[in-house]
């Protein structure tokens with residue numbers, strides 16, 4: 001990186017940002033954007049108008065790392081046109097690359113920053129550090145950190161914690177993002193109030209495991225229910241959606257709170273179950289058994305009215321026999337999850353599962369994932385068609401001519417189903433309205449408008 005003697009921001013005035021990976025990483029990208037704007041830089045929506053190109057990477061699985069590599073190569077091609085252009089690789093890939101292989105492979109990258117450097121990236125650029133610090137990830141943003149929302153303005157992710165202490169045997173996250181660190185409730189609530197007053201209608205509560213919120217700060221006595229009660233008390237016409245819970249961390253207090261129908265928290269739970277066979281659950285380090293899982297699901301269905309459950313499963317975990325996989329198939333047939341994703345297992349270097357015997361060939365893991373998804377598609381089609389004729393509340397995400405596209409309260413953005421509303425009248429993006437479902441398949445609904453505008 002070339003030196004510049006000016007004391008004002010010297011490196012990269014117009015920034016092109018690429019955010020890869022999950023919503024948790026998106027929040028980091030939003031903080032990077034906020035910090036760079038505060039430092040006097042501007043955001044460019046076209047790389048040709050930028051002189052600084054930042055890729056906030058994901059490194060969770062091999063596919064994420066390949067995507068990051070493609071993004072890096074695209075940025076280096078951009079840099080090759082004008083060598084004074086600056087490329088920064090930020091986030092999880094920097095943390096994952098403990099051996100330095102990626103740094104060696106791409107020596108033209110000007111700066112590698114990690115999970116600790118999200119809010120100091122402007123300062124690092126000004127200092128022109130060759131490499132950001134490599135301490136263990138401990139950083140966590142708060143309500144005072146600059147942040148520029150990059151989602152549509154009526155929804156925002158609210159990251160209540162980072163890192164994870166669960167250490168599931170297949171997962172690289174604790175190594176990449178560090179140990180669990182929860183924000184304090186006052187900070188989360190202050191940020192939520194700002195977001196609501198800025199027009200946010202859907203707050204999406206995220207962390208690696210939101211049900212572990214506060215367990216790293218037992219002395220403070222704050223848990224997820226305390227947080228939800230305070231978020232619910234914020235005045236305004238908005239809803240709260242919870243993503244990423246852990247089945248071993250459901251308390252009766254949490255279930256009872258979710259069972260209330262007088263709060264802004266939607267009856268929607270994202271519970272990654274990953275498998276159901278006891279031997280595999282134990283090898284995965286999930287700290288929950290089949291019978292505990294079945295009991296939990298029964299209790300949730302009984303107590304929480306109109307509950308939507310989203311889950312994920314992993315197929316082809318080391319040693320998964322045909323019988324153990326069939327046990328998972330049977331479980332899915334009995335549970336009828338409203339929303340579900342299935343992923344073939346892939347060994348993550350450095351994790352205990354990668355060293356386990358009896359690794360399953362990739363093709364078998366993929367075939368099993370396909371079989372489960374085919375089953376799930378049928379389950380969802382039937383469940384979705386059961387909604388035909390019923391009214392739901394819809395949040396409008398976009399309007400394209402006369403067609404409004406949005407989601408019911410059963411659906412999270414990006415991952416779940418969408419509703420198409422032809423002939424929409426007097427509807428704006430970010431509005432709630434009542435609609436009646438007229439048709440449905442596995443992933444989409446068609447609806448007709450019942451009212452122009454209605455609150456939740």
Ligand code: SF4
Nearest residue numbers: 164166167168171208
């Ligand atoms: S709960 Fe398990 S799978 Fe999820 S981030 Fe933590 S270690 Fe990874």
